[in-house]
Amino acid sequence: xxxxxxxxxxxVTFALHNSEVHAVxxxxxxxxxxxxxxxxxxxGSGKSQAFLAIMGxxxxxxxxxxxxxxxxxxxxxxxxxxxxxxxxxxxxMIFQDPMTSLNPxxxxxxxxxxxxxxxxxxxxxxxxxxxxxxxxRVGIPEPAKRANAYPHELSGGMRQRVMxxxxxxxxxxxxxADEPTTALDVTVQAQMLDLFKSLTEDFGTALVLITHxxxxxxxxxxxxxxMYGGRAVEKGTTDDLFYDPHHPYTLGLLHSxxxxxxxxxxxxxxxxxxxxLENLPKGCSFNPRCAFAFDRCLVERPPLAPTENGxxxxxxxxxxxxxxxxx
Amino acid sequence: MVGxxxxxxxxxxxIALIAVTACFFIxxxxxxxxxxxxxxxxxxxxxxxxxxxxxxxxxIQQYFIYVGxxxxxxxxxxxxxxxxxxxQMLWIGLPFTLMLGFSAFIIGTIVGLVAGALSAVNQNxxxxxxxxxxxxxxxxxxNFLMAAIxxxxxxxxxxWFPAGGWQNGSxxxxxxxITVLVLPHAGRTARLMRGSMIEVLGTxxxxxxxxxxxxxxxxxxxxxxxxxxxxxxxYLGPGLSYLLTGSLVVEQVFALPGIGKYFISAALNRDYxxxxxxxxxxxxxxxxxxxxxxxxYAWLDPKVRYx
Numbered sequence: 001x002x003x004x005x006x007x008x009x010x011x012v013t014f015a016l017h018n019s020e021v022h023a024v025x026x027x028x029x030x031x032x033x034x035x036x037x038x039x040x041x042x043x044g045s046g047k048s049q050a051f052l053a054i055m056g057x058x059x060x061x062x063x064x065x066x067x068x069x070x071x072x073x074x075x076x077x078x079x080x081x082x083x084x085x086x087x088x089x090x091x092x093m094i095f096q097d098p099m100t101s102l103n104p105x106x107x108x109x110x111x112x113x114x115x116x117x118x119x120x121x122x123x124x125x126x127x128x129x130x131x132x133x134x135x136x137r138v139g140i141p142e143p144a145k146r147a148n149a150y151p152h153e154l155s156g157g158m159r160q161r162v163m164x165x166x167x168x169x170x171x172x173x174x175x176x177a178d179e180p181t182t183a184l185d186v187t188v189q190a191q192m193l194d195l196f197k198s199l200t201e202d203f204g205t206a207l208v209l210i211t212h213x214x215x216x217x218x219x220x221x222x223x224x225x226x227m228y229g230g231r232a233v234e235k236g237t238t239d240d241l242f243y244d245p246h247h248p249y250t251l252g253l254l255h256s257x258x259x260x261x262x263x264x265x266x267x268x269x270x271x272x273x274x275x276x277l278e279n280l281p282k283g284c285s286f287n288p289r290c291a292f293a294f295d296r297c298l299v300e301r302p303p304l305a306p307t308e309n310g311x312x313x314x315x316x317x318x319x320x321x322x323x324x325x326x327x
Numbered sequence: 328m329v330g331x332x333x334x335x336x337x338x339x340x341x342i343a344l345i346a347v348t349a350c351f352f353i354x355x356x357x358x359x360x361x362x363x364x365x366x367x368x369x370x371x372x373x374x375x376x377x378x379x380x381x382x383x384x385x386x387i388q389q390y391f392i393y394v395g396x397x398x399x400x401x402x403x404x405x406x407x408x409x410x411x412x413x414x415q416m417l418w419i420g421l422p423f424t425l426m427l428g429f430s431a432f433i434i435g436t437i438v439g440l441v442a443g444a445l446s447a448v449n450q451n452x453x454x455x456x457x458x459x460x461x462x463x464x465x466x467x468x469x470n471f472l473m474a475a476i477x478x479x480x481x482x483x484x485x486x487w488f489p490a491g492g493w494q495n496g497s498x499x500x501x502x503x504x505i506t507v508l509v510l511p512h513a514g515r516t517a518r519l520m521r522g523s524m525i526e527v528l529g530t531x532x533x534x535x536x537x538x539x540x541x542x543x544x545x546x547x548x549x550x551x552x553x554x555x556x557x558x559x560x561x562y563l564g565p566g567l568s569y570l571l572t573g574s575l576v577v578e579q580v581f582a583l584p585g586i587g588k589y590f591i592s593a594a595l596n597r598d599y600x601x602x603x604x605x606x607x608x609x610x611x612x613x614x615x616x617x618x619x620x621x622x623x624y625a626w627l628d629p630k631v632r633y634x
Contacts, residue, residue: 055538080543087540095538100531105553105627114549115539150629166539 001032004173004206005054005091010066010076012046012053012230021277023049024230026304027066031174036200036207038221038238040214040253042274046230047210051176055093056083070174089119092167096179098159102151108135108162109147115169134165138195157188164195171203178210193220214257218242226250229275229285232304236311246313248290251321284316292317328625331632335621339614346610347397350603351390361406361597380406393603402604407596408589413604420586421608424578427585428571431505435512435570436563442513443520444555448547450525458517465514470573474507474580491582504574504581512570519562524555553627560624564617571609 012024024046031037041047053064054075068075070090075083095101103111112131116122122130128147135143138161151159160180167175177196181189197220200207209221217224217238224241226234226249234247245251252270272289275281284302287293296316304314362368362376377383381392396403402413446458468476481503482490488502527533528551536550578587586605593601625631 057534057537084540084542087538089540093538095531095535097531101535103532103536103550103554105629106549110549114541114545118539118541118545152630163535166535 001035003030004033004070005031006067006069007054008067008069010050010053010064010068012049012058012062012064014059015061015063016278019278022230023062023277024053027232028304029225029232029235031206031208033173033206034201034204035223036197036209036221038209038211038217038224039227040211040217040224041227042212044274044277045227046277047227048178050227051093051178051208051210055087055091055176056080057093088115088172089170090172091174091176092170092172093176093178094160094163094167094180097183098156098163099183101163102159104151106150107147108149108151108154112147112162112166112169115166119170131165131169134169135162138162138165138168138199139191140165157184157192160184160188160192161195164192164199168199168203168205172205174208175200175205176208176210179212180209181216182211182213189216196220214242214253226253229280230277231285231314232312233286233315234311234313235304240311245321246307246311247315248292248317248321249286252289284314292319292321328632331625332618332622335618339618343610343614347394347607348390350606350610351393352386354597354599354602355386357597359597361599363597380404397607402607403600405593405598405601407593407598407601413600416589416601417586417604417608420584420589421605423583424571424574424585424587425612427501427504427508427578427583428567428574430501431508431512431574432567432570434505435509436516436566438509439513439516440520440556440559443517443522443559444524444547444552446517446521447524447528447555455521459521462514462517465510466518468510470507470511471576471580473510474504474577477503477507478580491580493583500581500583504577504583507577507580508570508573511573512566515562515566516559519559520555523558524551527551527555530554557624557627560620560627564613564620567616568609568613571612 007027007029010024010027011022014021014023027050029037039047039050049058049062052058053062054068056075056078058064064076066076070086073086075086075091102108109128109131112134113122113124113127116127116130117124120127132143132147135146140146140158140161146154146158146162151162154162160183164180180196181192184192193216196207196209199205207220209217211217221238224234224236224238225232226241226247228249234241234245234250236246241250242254245254249270255268256270258267270289275285275288281288283299284290284293284297287297290297294317300316302314302316304312306312360382361380362373367373368376374383381389384392393403402417405411405413405416408416442458442462446455446462449455478490481487489497489500490503491500493500533546533550536546541550574585575587575590577583578585579591589601590605592598593605
């Protein structure tokens with residue numbers, strides 16, 4: 001498979017008043033054409049910031065390092081006006097909150113059409129027509145009428161469909177979806193995931209799905225990357241990670257997800273709170289919350305390293321993992 | 328949109344009525360009357376004068392007589408300038424005052440919007456600091472003081488512009504008074520624009536626009552300006568009323584032939600008809616401008632049109 005994105009040693013830091021916070025460190029992954037990668041982690045694990053950095057959308061005090069190669073161009077540290085040649089065209093992003101991610105003062109057709117005018121050089125009329133077709137494609141009824149509407153006239157699910165249509169207008173190589181279903185009703189979530197899957201397949205677009213919801217990952221993602229405290233702690237195929245997690249944190253996440261087929265009395269959450277990035281624990285960042293931590297975990301941070309069976313994890317513990325009462 | 332405008336026009340009627348009523352009675356609460364001079368008038372003369380202007384009737388009856396005339400477009404006579412009706416006096420001074428106020432309004436609004444937007448785009452860089460400093464000066468120095476400073480610096484020391492007077496429409500005579508009026512208005516507008524622009528630039532939809540690769544210029548022009556204007560536009564109505572009342576003072580300082588001179592002396596002399604007439608006319612202008620502002624607001628924010 002052809003690689004569309006290759007991220008090497010990427011880091012994201014934020015300058016505070018008199019200190020620096022490392023939101024993402026030593027991130028490495030690659031993304032193949034048409035593949036779906038799920039990036040999973042709790043709030044503050046750095047999963048969103050990593051991809052905002054790739055899109056050049058970090059807050060003013062944020063700085064990205066390392067490389068994010070899209071073919072032979074490095075997106076990290078690129079001048080905004082250079083980046084604008086690729087953003088929206090080769091690499092697009094969908095955000096968590098469809099209610100606020102569309103401009104309330106502009107019609108849907110304007111917000112969609114401008115992408116084609118900018119990147120494809122379409123005339124305005126032709127751009128609006130193509131945009132309307134795309135709206136139909138993402139399952140919006142009466143697309144011509146909706147194209148003439150303002151965002152507040154559409155429901156949340158509709159707006160997220162509009163966002164998807166907008167991101168896919170130029171058939172990008174990479175689509176980053178940051179918690180695309182979090183703000184939606186559960187009934188709409190499944191439809192939205194189906195839509196992602198079918199459209200990215202049609203266009204051969206590689207999809208990065210940033211989420212904390214493993215239920216979302218299960219049906220859609222080919223591979224998973226689990227993040228904790230700004231670092232990847234486990235990587236592998238979705239099946240491997242679901243059926244045989246190697247990192248205690250992955251296991252914890254799986255156990256804190258409700259399962260429809262099992263009649264569990266209570267969910268088994270991961271104890272404790274996600275760490276403050278300003279003050280990460282010594283050794284393994286996860287050690288204060290880990291059921292398997294031993295003395296080595298308190299002093300030495302485990303690197304993300306290949307395991308014998310060809311997967312990657314960042315954990316010292318090698319024994320079997322029996323966790324709580326469910327496993 | 329038509330329905331929206333009609334509703335706004337209709338809702339202005341009770342406001343106008345309340346304002347007229349309030350002005351009428353508040354003015355009468357002030358002690359003294361139009362015929363209190365340094366030398367008391369003979370009682371019979373005073374009684375005749377009061378009867379002539381209906382001042383001997385009960386207040387409530389005077390009110391209805393006044394409103395009745397007003398509805399026919401009659402502002403009544405001036406009680407101090409015997410040979411003039413209020414309408415004639417307004418006709419002499421008001422066009423100039425309005426010209427002064429509206430020129431300052433238009434210039435100040437444009438200057439304020441541009442300065443505020445520039446400030447926001449360069450937030451916490453030197454152009455922002457310079458603009459915020461200038462805005463502060465415009466805001467904190469009262470207009471009568473600013474007028475005197477301008478006269479002294481640009482009129483006397485530098486001698487660039489005339490320090491006062493009005494020679495039948497020479498533009499040079501208008502530069503200083505308009506500048507004095509523009510500064511606070513531009514300052515307030517700029518402050519509002521800066522704040523709302525900074526807020527808009529941090530919204531999710533501007534982030535979306537960036538993620539589409541639209542480029543700074545298009546993002547500002549199409550995605551940021553319109554929503555950023557909303558709070559500024561709602562200030563413009565009150566802003567104009569500050570300007571029009573401010574121009575009364577500025578006219579005095581620069582010896583300009585507007586309504587200001589008459590209005591101030593009318594208030595001191597208790598020339599009821601003239602004070603009421605001026606106030607009511609101002610009120611109508613401000614109501615009309617607010618109506619216009621509401622319409623602009625509805626154009627900027629599609630949500631407003633339906634509520």
